[in-house]
Amino acid sequence: MPTVLGLEGSANKLGIGIIQDGKVLSNPRHTYITPPGEGFLPRETAKHHKDWILSILRQALDEAQISPNDLDSVAYTKGPGMGAPLVSVAVVARTIAQLWNKPIIPVNHCIAHIEMGRLITGSKNPTVLYVSGGNTQVIAYADKKYRIFGETIDIAVGNCLDRFARVLHISNDPSPGYNIEQMAKKGKKYIHLPYTVKGMDISFSGLLSFIETAANTKITSGECTAEDLCYSLQETVFAMLVEITERAMAHCGSQEVLIVGGVGCNVRLQEMMAVMASERGAKLFATDERFCIDNGAMIAQAGSLMFSSGLKAAKKEDLLEDSWCTQRFRTDEVLVTWRK
Known part of the structure; x- marks a missing residue:
């Protein structure tokens, strides 16, 4: 199984996790918390992600004790979720994938929850x-x-x-x-x-x-x-x-x-x-x-399964071309190539 870094930011939780051979190496997270009686709005949530994402990325790499060279791919949340927060994280995912010359894997948020649950519980x-x-x-x-x-x-x-x-x-x-x-x-x-x-x-x-x-x-x-x-x-x-x-x-x-x-x-x-x-x-x-609430490791786990089951052979340029976001991305739209 590959070593994959996953970035999650579809709502008010920003998380970055690293999975290697089905093992969680790191999974730091930071939550945007609003005052009592108030919800979180897209613009402010996106700003929170932008302000915190580089420090969370550094924390994830340090806790895992790996360098970008050790990664096989970068995964990120394609959707569903709030538009502005999704884009704020996808921009960083696209940037580091190109800087580090890694394949980028777009992940369905709902599928990631399921695959993380299956991994952790057995x-x-x-x-x-x-x-x-x-x-x-x-x-x-x-x-x-x-x-x-x-x-x-x-x-x-x-x-x-x-x-x-x-x-x-x-x-x-x-x-x-x-x-x-x-x-x-x-x-x-x-x-x-x-x-x-x-x-x-x-x-x-x-x-x-x-x-x-x-x-x-x-x-x-x-x-x-x-x-x-x-x-x-x-x-x-x-x-x-x-x-x-x-x-x-x-x-x-x-x-x-x-x-x-x-x-x-x-x-x-x-x-x-x-x-x-x-x-x-x-x-x-x-x-x-740790794993029920939105986190980066679940994106990394789903990305790892997708990468191993076919995307490993895809061209980096084609994957980058497909690395966009959508607020509406149903669970049953995804072709599950990694299960029999």
């Missing part, structure tokens, strides 16, 4: 629940593609949690979802919320509108606490996710389920999924915040 052919700030999908591999069995029809689960955190002015440090998780542990009263599962797809926008109103009325009236609402929100959205994941597992006859993406760090989600998996005689695989 899962072979799992049904995948991919949950993050910008994506919510249930995925399984079949016939050279990662097939999407179900997904959100409006906003992603991470975006739902983030937007509710803004309503309560919950801190964004280290992340709004993490702080909601801690508050939910103190919740004692379950507030019934809209539960919207439509076949294999789910919807969060109506639930979000309902709980935003509840935050302004029920907390003020003393009917419940902010912790109660955080608890109720988690229990409801995670139950929806477990339901569609179980349905996909039944369809595929799967005995493995893998949770990836930033929301996949949530211990309560992992607990609920583990109960479902156990009842089916299946096994749950999940990772911690």
Whole structure:
């Protein structure tokens, strides 16, 4: 397996990682954190990446104890993600690939999460629940593609949690979802919320509108606490996710389920999924915040697989010509040449 450097910056996390023979040599990351009640905007996020990327690159090389000469290729996030941050990182990836005379590999962000999860957990052919700030999908591999069995029809689960955190002015440090998780542990009263599962797809926008109103009325009236609402929100959205994941597992006859993406760090989600998996005689695989949250090593791992399975023979000039970005890049668009 080759030695690959991966650059990730599709949202507010900037990460650069190095993978060698399936081993993570380094994986530093820096997060753009906004004040409570505020989200992150493309221009400011891109500026954060531009300000930090060279120091993170140097840190990644130093921690791995390798030089650019030791690299076989440079991988970067092609999409999906926010336009300006994606471009800010792709420019650096293109520059160093040319300076160091290395092939450049464009990587699908969603595929990178899956392949990193498979590498770290050792899962072979799992049904995948991919949950993050910008994506919510249930995925399984079949016939050279990662097939999407179900997904959100409006906003992603991470975006739902983030937007509710803004309503309560919950801190964004280290992340709004993490702080909601801690508050939910103190919740004692379950507030019934809209539960919207439509076949294999789910919807969060109506639930979000309902709980935003509840935050302004029920907390003020003393009917419940902010912790109660955080608890109720988690229990409801995670139950929806477990339901569609179980349905996909039944369809595929799967005995493995893998949770990836930033929301996949949530211990309560992992607990609920583990109960479902156990009842089916299946096994749950999940990772911690080092690899669940956006990071450079996952881009390096996907790039390594792509490089070894065919792109190694491609011309550097042709790869460079294809090194552009796109905000919309679906998981099932990628031809998976590295799996049988």
